[in-house]
Amino acid sequence: MPPSPLSAPLTRHLRITGRVQGVGYRWNMAREAQRLGLAGWVRNRGDGSVEALAHGAAPAVQALIDWARRGPELARVDGVAVSDATWQDGDGPAFEQRETL
Structure with a gap:
């Protein structure tokens, strides 16, 4: 029996813009993702955004x-693609x- 759509693994790419570097965004996202049981990664981009794969x-x-x-508290998120x-x-x-x- 195939897995239900709710239990099937899903992969999404995120690009977060705003004041998201230098405010603990990556560390907090990694902690939240680990709490949720997700695999993936997060990194800063040279243009000031944050990129993640969940x-x-x-x-x-x-x-x-x-x-x-x-x-996180000190961030200002303008957008999440x-x-x-x-x-x-x-x-x-x-x-x-x-x-x-």
């Missing part, structure tokens, strides 16, 4: 997207912070 159960991915729209993404085997089983791209 993979896991659809409700948990949506919860992280909802969190991304708020961010969400797109479908493909999970690569090399992306790893945990959620991690990556170096700036």
